[in-house]
Amino acid sequence: MTAPIQVRSPKRRGDQVFSTSALVAGVAILIVLAAVAIFLVAESLPAFLANPADISSDGSGFWGLVGPLVFGTIWAAALALLIALPLSIGIALFISHIAPRKLAQGLGYIIDLLAAVPSVVFGLWGITVLAPAVQPFFVWLVDNVGWIPLFAGPVSGTGRTVLTVAVVLAVMIIPIITAISREVFLQTPRLHEEAALALGATRWEMIQMAVLPFGRPGLISATMLGLGRALGETMAVAMVLSPSVIISFALLQSQNPTTIAANIALNFPEASGIGVNVLIGTGLLLFIITLIVNSIARVAINRRKAFSGAN
Amino acid sequence: MTTMNTLSLTAPGGYRPLTRSVMLTTLGLSVAVSFGIFVILDLGGTTQSFNIVGAVVVAAVINVVLIYVLSRISEGRRKATDRLMTGLVTTAFLITLLPLISLIFTTVVNGLPRFDLTFFSSSMRNVVGAGGGGLHALMGTLEITGAATLISVPVGLLSAIYLVEYGRGRLSQAITFFVDVMTGIPSIVAGLFAFALFAIFFGPGIRFGIGGAVALSVLMIPVVVRSTEEMLKLVPNELREASYALGVPKWLTVVKVVLPTAVGGIITGIMLSISRIIGETAPLLIIVGMSTSMNYDLFSDRMATLPVFVYTEYANQGADTQAYLDRAWTGALVLILIVMVLNFGARLLSRLLSPKGMQ
Numbered sequence: 001m002t003a004p005i006q007v008r009s010p011k012r013r014g015d016q017v018f019s020t021s022a023l024v025a026g027v028a029i030l031i032v033l034a035a036v037a038i039f040l041v042a043e044s045l046p047a048f049l050a051n052p053a054d055i056s057s058d059g060s061g062f063w064g065l066v067g068p069l070v071f072g073t074i075w076a077a078a079l080a081l082l083i084a085l086p087l088s089i090g091i092a093l094f095i096s097h098i099a100p101r102k103l104a105q106g107l108g109y110i111i112d113l114l115a116a117v118p119s120v121v122f123g124l125w126g127i128t129v130l131a132p133a134v135q136p137f138f139v140w141l142v143d144n145v146g147w148i149p150l151f152a153g154p155v156s157g158t159g160r161t162v163l164t165v166a167v168v169l170a171v172m173i174i175p176i177i178t179a180i181s182r183e184v185f186l187q188t189p190r191l192h193e194e195a196a197l198a199l200g201a202t203r204w205e206m207i208q209m210a211v212l213p214f215g216r217p218g219l220i221s222a223t224m225l226g227l228g229r230a231l232g233e234t235m236a237v238a239m240v241l242s243p244s245v246i247i248s249f250a251l252l253q254s255q256n257p258t259t260i261a262a263n264i265a266l267n268f269p270e271a272s273g274i275g276v277n278v279l280i281g282t283g284l285l286l287f288i289i290t291l292i293v294n295s296i297a298r299v300a301i302n303r304r305k306a307f308s309g310a311n
Numbered sequence: 312m313t314t315m316n317t318l319s320l321t322a323p324g325g326y327r328p329l330t331r332s333v334m335l336t337t338l339g340l341s342v343a344v345s346f347g348i349f350v351i352l353d354l355g356g357t358t359q360s361f362n363i364v365g366a367v368v369v370a371a372v373i374n375v376v377l378i379y380v381l382s383r384i385s386e387g388r389r390k391a392t393d394r395l396m397t398g399l400v401t402t403a404f405l406i407t408l409l410p411l412i413s414l415i416f417t418t419v420v421n422g423l424p425r426f427d428l429t430f431f432s433s434s435m436r437n438v439v440g441a442g443g444g445g446l447h448a449l450m451g452t453l454e455i456t457g458a459a460t461l462i463s464v465p466v467g468l469l470s471a472i473y474l475v476e477y478g479r480g481r482l483s484q485a486i487t488f489f490v491d492v493m494t495g496i497p498s499i500v501a502g503l504f505a506f507a508l509f510a511i512f513f514g515p516g517i518r519f520g521i522g523g524a525v526a527l528s529v530l531m532i533p534v535v536v537r538s539t540e541e542m543l544k545l546v547p548n549e550l551r552e553a554s555y556a557l558g559v560p561k562w563l564t565v566v567k568v569v570l571p572t573a574v575g576g577i578i579t580g581i582m583l584s585i586s587r588i589i590g591e592t593a594p595l596l597i598i599v600g601m602s603t604s605m606n607y608d609l610f611s612d613r614m615a616t617l618p619v620f621v622y623t624e625y626a627n628q629g630a631d632t633q634a635y636l637d638r639a640w641t642g643a644l645v646l647i648l649i650v651m652v653l654n655f656g657a658r659l660l661s662r663l664l665s666p667k668g669m670q
Binding site for chain 1: 364389390392393396397399400401402403404406407408410411413414417418421465466467468469470472473474476477478482483485486488489490491492493494495496497498499500501503504506507508510511515529532533536560561562563565566586587589590591592593596597600618621622625626636639640643646647650651654658
C-alpha cells in the first residue's frame with residue numbers, strides 16, 4: 001500500500017491576494033454591524049446611567065421618556081401595517097394572477113416606483129396634500145362615530161394626526177410587501193393551480209386553495225419586512241405628525257404619540273450634552289426592535305426555502 | 312350540456328354568464344351615478360369643490376356591488392364570489408395608484424415654477440425670501456453619494472464574490488444572514504452610528520460630509536451585496552469549469568469570466584442602490600447638518616444636501632413663505648427626477664448589457 005499521491009495546484013500569489021481581499025470584505029460587513037451596535041451602546045451608556053433628574057424635568061428619567069416613544073413607534077407602524085397588508089395582498093394577487101400577463105410586469109414597475117420616491121417627498125406630500133384632504137373626513141368621523149374611543153374628539157384642525165401618518169407609512173411600505181408577496185405568489189406550483197381549476201374551482205377558489213396556503217410563510221416575512229421599514233421611517237413622520245410625548249390611542253386628535261425616529265430627527269440638531277446621549281439611547285432601542293423584527297422575517301423566509309416543494 | 316345543468320342548480324334563474332357588454336354597462340352606470348351624486352353634493356354646497364377621488368372610489372364600490380348582485384342572480388354564488396374578489400383586488404390596485412399619481416402631479420405642478428436656471432446656478436448664501444437656488448445642495452448630494460458609492464461598491468462586490476465563489480460553512484452563513492438583517496437598519500440609526508463613531512474621535516459637535524457618506528454606506532452595502540450575489544449566482548457553472556479546464560487560476564476566472572458575464576446585472580444593482588440612498592434625509596440631517604453656502608470639501612464643515620435642503624426649506628419658512636415652499640418643491644422635483652432617471656437607466660442598461668440568450 002502506497003499513500004495516495006496528492007496533486008496540489010501551485011499556490012498562486014494572485015489567488016491568495018484575491019481570496020483574502022474577498023474574505024476581508026465579507027468580514028468587514030460583520031465588523032460594521034458589530035461596530036454599529038458597540039458605538040451606539042457606548043454613546044448611549046451615559047443616558048442609561050445618568051441621574052433621572054438630569055434627563056427630564058419631572059424626574060422620570062430615560063425610561064419614562066422612552067416609554068411613550070416606543071408606544072408611538074409601534075402604534076404608528078401597526079396602524080400602517082393594518083392599512084397596507086390587505087391592499088398589498090390585493091395588489092400582489094392582481095399582478096400575479098388577475099391582470100393580463102403582458103401588463104403584469106409593467107404594473108409591477110409602477111408599484112416599484114412608489115418605493116423609489118424619497119421619504120422627504122412623501123413627507124412634503126403628506127403635509128400639503130394628504131392632511132388637508134383627509135381633515136374634513138376626520139371631522140365627519142368624530143361627529144358620527146366619535147363614541148368609539150379610537151375616533152374620540154376633539155378633532156385635529158390640521159389633519160396632522162397619527163392616522164394620516166399611518167396612511168403615508170402604508171403607502172411607503174406597500175411596495176415592499178407587494179414585491180415580496182408577488183414573487184411568492186408567482187412561485188406557486190403550476191400543478192397545484194391547474195389541479196384546482198381542473199376540479200372546477202373558480203379563479204378565486206383556486207387562489208384560496210392553492211396560492212394563499214403556499215404563499216403564507218412568504219407573506220409573513222413580507223409583512224415583517226414592511227413592519228421593520230415602518231418602524232424606522234423618519235422624515236415622513238417627523239414632517240406630517242404634530243407630535244407630543246404621550247401615550248394615547250386616539251387617532252384624530254391634535255395630541256399624538258410621536259415615534260422614536262421622528263423624535264430623534266426633530267430634536268437632534270438642537271440637542272447638546274446628555275440630550276444627545278438620550279437620543280442615541282432611543283436610537284439603540286429602535287435598532288434592537290427593528291433587528292428583532294427583521295430577524296424573524298429572515299428566519300421565516302429561510303424556513304420557506306428549506307421546506308417548500310417548489311425548489 | 313351537463314355542465315350547464317349542474318351549474319343552473321346553483322343560480323335561481325338559470326345559468327346565464329355575464330357578457331362583456333353587461334359588465335361595461337354596469338361600469339358606465341356606476342360611474343354616472345357616483346359622479347352625479349358628487350356633482351349634486353358640490354352644487355348643494357356640502358363639499359367645497361368637486362371631489363374626484365371620492366367620486367372614483369364610490370364608483371368603484373357601486374360597480375363591485377352591482378356586479379356581485381347581477382352575478383349572484385344569473386351565475387350563482389360561487390361565480391359571484393369570484394367576481395366580487397376580482398373586483399376588490401383590482402380596486403386595491405387602483406386605490407394604490409391614487410397616492411402615486413397625486414404625489415407626482417403635486418410635485419411637478421409645485422416644482423415647475425422654480426425649475427429655472429437660477430435654481431441650478433446659485434446657492435442660498437445671503438438669500439432671504441425669493442431667489443436663490445439649490446446648487447450647493449445638488450453638489451453636496453452628488454459628492455456625498457459619490458463617496459458612499461466609492462466605499463460601498465468595492466466592499467459590496469468583494470463580499471458578494473466571497474459569498475458566491477469562496478464562502479463555505481458558518482462564516483458565509485453568518486455574513487448572508489447579517490447582510491439581510493443590515494438591509495433593515497433604519498436610516499436614522501445609520502446616521503446615529505456615523506455620529507457616535509466620529510463623535511468619539513472629534514467631539515460631539517462634529518458635522519462633515521464624509522460622515523454622511525459612511526452612514527449612507529451602511530445602508531448601501533447590503534443592497535449591493537444582495538443584488539451582486541444574485542447576479543453571480545446566475546452565471547452558469549459550466550463557464551467556470553471551462554475556464555479551470557484551460558488552466559486559468561481561480562481569481563482570473565472570477566475577474567475575466569464570471570464578472571464580465573454578470574456585469575449588466577451588477578451595474579443595474581449598483582444604480583438601484585444609489586437611487587435608494589440618494590433620497591435619504593435622516594442620516595444626513597444628523598451627521599452632515601445643513602449649510603446655505605457652497606462647500607466642496609467632504610472633510611470639513613457642514614454641507615447642504617438635496618433631501619435636507621427640501622426639509623429645511625419646508626421646516627424653516629421665512630417671511631416670504633411661498634418662496635421657501637417653491638424651493639422645497641423644486642428640490643423634491645429634482646430629487647424625484649434623479650431617482651427616476653437612475654431607475655429607468657438601470658432597467659435599460661440591464662436590458663442592453665445582459666449577455667445574449669439570457670434576455
